[in-house]
Amino acid sequence: MRALWKMTLVEAKLFWREPVGLFFTLVFPVMVLLLFSAIFGNGPIPGDQGLRMIDVMAPSYTGMVIGTTALLGLPITLAGYRQQGTLRRLRATPLHPSAILAAHVLVNLLMTGVGIMLLLLTARVVYDLRLPEAPLSVTLAFVLASLSFFALGFVLAGVLPNARTAQIVGQVVFFPMFFLSGAAGIQPDMFPVALRRVSDLLPLTYVVKLVQQLWIAGEWDLQALVVLLGVMVASILVSARTFRWE
Amino acid sequence: MEPVVEVVDLRKRYGKVVAVDGISFTVGRGEIFGIVGPNGAGKSTTVECLAGLREKESGTVSVLGLDPLKEGRKLRERIGVQLQEAALPDDIKVWEALDLYASFYRRSADWKILLEQWGLAPKRDTRFENLSGGQKQRLFIALALVNEPEIVFLDEITTGLDPQARRLTWDLVRKIRTRGAAVLLVTHSMEEAEKLCDRVAIIDEGRVVALDSPEALVREGDLEASVRLQGLDGFDVAALRTLDNVSRAGWEGDELVVYGHGPLLARVIVDLDHRGFTPSGVSVGRRTLEDVFVEKTGHLIRD
Numbered sequence: 001m002r003a004l005w006k007m008t009l010v011e012a013k014l015f016w017r018e019p020v021g022l023f024f025t026l027v028f029p030v031m032v033l034l035l036f037s038a039i040f041g042n043g044p045i046p047g048d049q050g051l052r053m054i055d056v057m058a059p060s061y062t063g064m065v066i067g068t069t070a071l072l073g074l075p076i077t078l079a080g081y082r083q084q085g086t087l088r089r090l091r092a093t094p095l096h097p098s099a100i101l102a103a104h105v106l107v108n109l110l111m112t113g114v115g116i117m118l119l120l121l122t123a124r125v126v127y128d129l130r131l132p133e134a135p136l137s138v139t140l141a142f143v144l145a146s147l148s149f150f151a152l153g154f155v156l157a158g159v160l161p162n163a164r165t166a167q168i169v170g171q172v173v174f175f176p177m178f179f180l181s182g183a184a185g186i187q188p189d190m191f192p193v194a195l196r197r198v199s200d201l202l203p204l205t206y207v208v209k210l211v212q213q214l215w216i217a218g219e220w221d222l223q224a225l226v227v228l229l230g231v232m233v234a235s236i237l238v239s240a241r242t243f244r245w246e
Numbered sequence: 247m248e249p250v251v252e253v254v255d256l257r258k259r260y261g262k263v264v265a266v267d268g269i270s271f272t273v274g275r276g277e278i279f280g281i282v283g284p285n286g287a288g289k290s291t292t293v294e295c296l297a298g299l300r301e302k303e304s305g306t307v308s309v310l311g312l313d314p315l316k317e318g319r320k321l322r323e324r325i326g327v328q329l330q331e332a333a334l335p336d337d338i339k340v341w342e343a344l345d346l347y348a349s350f351y352r353r354s355a356d357w358k359i360l361l362e363q364w365g366l367a368p369k370r371d372t373r374f375e376n377l378s379g380g381q382k383q384r385l386f387i388a389l390a391l392v393n394e395p396e397i398v399f400l401d402e403i404t405t406g407l408d409p410q411a412r413r414l415t416w417d418l419v420r421k422i423r424t425r426g427a428a429v430l431l432v433t434h435s436m437e438e439a440e441k442l443c444d445r446v447a448i449i450d451e452g453r454v455v456a457l458d459s460p461e462a463l464v465r466e467g468d469l470e471a472s473v474r475l476q477g478l479d480g481f482d483v484a485a486l487r488t489l490d491n492v493s494r495a496g497w498e499g500d501e502l503v504v505y506g507h508g509p510l511l512a513r514v515i516v517d518l519d520h521r522g523f524t525p526s527g528v529s530v531g532r533r534t535l536e537d538v539f540v541e542k543t544g545h546l547i548r549d
Binding site for chain 2: 018
C-alpha cells in the first residue's frame with residue numbers, strides 16, 4: 001500500500017510537470033467551452049423549460065476531458081515508459097505489476113476530476129450553468145466513464161510501441177470521436193442520419209449521453225451505461241492479453 | 247565460499263537464435279563476479295534469467311537458494327538490479343526516485359545516506375533528464391542498493407561514460423563489496439572485468455570459454471609477458487628461442503617480439519648483450535584478458 005501511495009504521488013507530480021498532458025486535461029476543455037460559447041452564444045433552448053445552451057453543452061464537454069486523458073495522456077505516458085525502459089526497471093523490483101497500473105489509473109482519475117471541476121466551475125461562473133439534478137449520480141457516472149475509457153487507453157498503451165505512435169494513434173482515435181460524439185458541443189441529433197449512425201458506434205457518444213441525461217434530467221441512460229461497462233470489460237480482457245512491459 | 251548464485255547448464259533460445267547455450271557458474275558471497283564477452287554473447291539474457299525476468303529453456307538456476315521464476319518477487323526483495331536499457335521518467339527528481347524505489351521493499355536503506363555516499367546530495371532536486379551520464383549511472387546503482395541487497399546485478403554500467411567517470415564508477419562498485427554484497431557484473435569491456443572482478447567468466451556465442459580469476463587467466467599458458475625490441479636488423483631470432491623464459495619469438499614488421507613468462511625482459515637483454523646486440527628501443531607488454539579472449543575464441547572482441 002505504501003508503494004502504491006508513493007507511486008501515485010510521484011506520478012501525480014510527473015503529470016503536473018508534463019505541459020502537453022496538462023494542456024489537454026485542464027486547459028483545452030476550458031478553451032473549447034469559452035470559444036464555442038462565444039460562437040454559439042448561451043440562448044434558451046426552445047421547448048425545454050428554462051434550459052440554456054450551456055446546460056446542454058457543459059455536461060457534454062466533460063466527455064472531452066475524459067477522452068483526452070484516457071486516449072492521449074495515458075497511452076502516451078505508458079508507451080513512453082515502455083520505450084524508455086521505465087517499466088523494465090520497475091519489473092526488476094518486487095512491486096506487483098497491478099500496483100503500477102493502479103497508480104496510473106488513480107492519477108488519471110484524479111486529474112480527470114480536476115479537469116472536469118475546472119471546466120464546470122468556469123461554466124458556472126461565466127455562464128451560470130444550472131447545477132445537476134443528481135450530483136452524486138453524476139460523480140459516479142464520471143468515475144465509471146473514466147474507468148471505461150482508461151481501460152480503452154490501456155489497450156492502446158499496451159500495443160503501441162512508443163510515445164510518438166501513441167500520440168498519433170491517440171489523436172486519430174480521439175479527434176473524430178470528439179467531434180462526432182457530442183463532446184465538442186455539437187449534438188449528434190443535429191447530424192445527418194448517416195453521420196448519426198457513425199456517432200452511435202463511438203464509445204464517447206455514450207459518455208456524453210450518460211452525463212447529459214443525469215445532469216439535466218437526473219436519470220440514468222441505461223443503454224449508455226451498458227455500452228460503457230461493456231467497453232470496460234472488453235478493454236480489460238484485451239489489454240490483459242496484449243499489454244507488453246518491454 | 248558459500249555460493250549465492252548457482253547456474254548449471256542454462257539454455258535459452260529466441261526463436262531459432264540460440265542466446266545461451268549451456269552456461270554454468272557459481273558466485274560466492276561477497277565476490278565480484280564478471281560475465282564478459284562481446285555484445286550478443288548471451289550475457290544480458292543470463293542475468294535476466296537470474297533475476298527472474300526471463301524464462302529459461304532448460305538448466306537449473308538458483309539465486310540465494312530461490313528459483314527466480316517461481317519465487318521471483320521473494321527474490322527481488324533481496325537483490326538489486328540495474329539492467330541495460332532500463333531508465334527513469336525524464337521529469338522525476340533524484341530524491342523522488344530513491345524515495346519511490348525504497349517504498350517497494352520491506353527492508354530498505356535510508357536513501358538520504360545513499361544520496362551522500364554516491365555523491366548525489368548536490369543533485370537531490372535535479373530532474374533525471376538533467377543529470378550527466380555518470381550521475382545517472384550513480385543514481386541507478388544507488389537505486390539498486392536501496393533495499394540493502396545480498397546480490398547486486400549490474401549490466402553494462404560504464405558504457406558511454408568518459409574515462410574519468412568510468413574509474414569513479416569502478417571505485418564505487420568496489421565499495422559495494424565492502425558492504426558485504428556479492429556483485430555480478432556484466433560487461434563487454436575486458437579492461438573493466440580485469441580491474442574489478444575477483445573471478446570472470448568469458449562468454450562467447452552463449453558459452454563459457456574461460457572461467458577463473460583474471461590473474462590466473464592472464465598467467466595461464468606461457469604467454470604472460472611480451473617484449474618488443476626495435477633496431478635489431480640482422481639478428482637471428484632462433485638464438486632467443488632457446489632461453490628458459492621464452493615461449494615464442496619472431497618478427498612483427500621491423501620489431502622483434504618475444505613472448506614468455508617470469509623475468510623475461512632481463513633474460514632477453516642480457517642474452518642480446520652477450521651476443522653484442524643493443525636494441526634501439528624496448529617496450530614491455532603484459533598479457534590481458536583481451537588476449538585470452540582472442541586465444542580462446544579465435545576472433546577479436548567486437549564492440
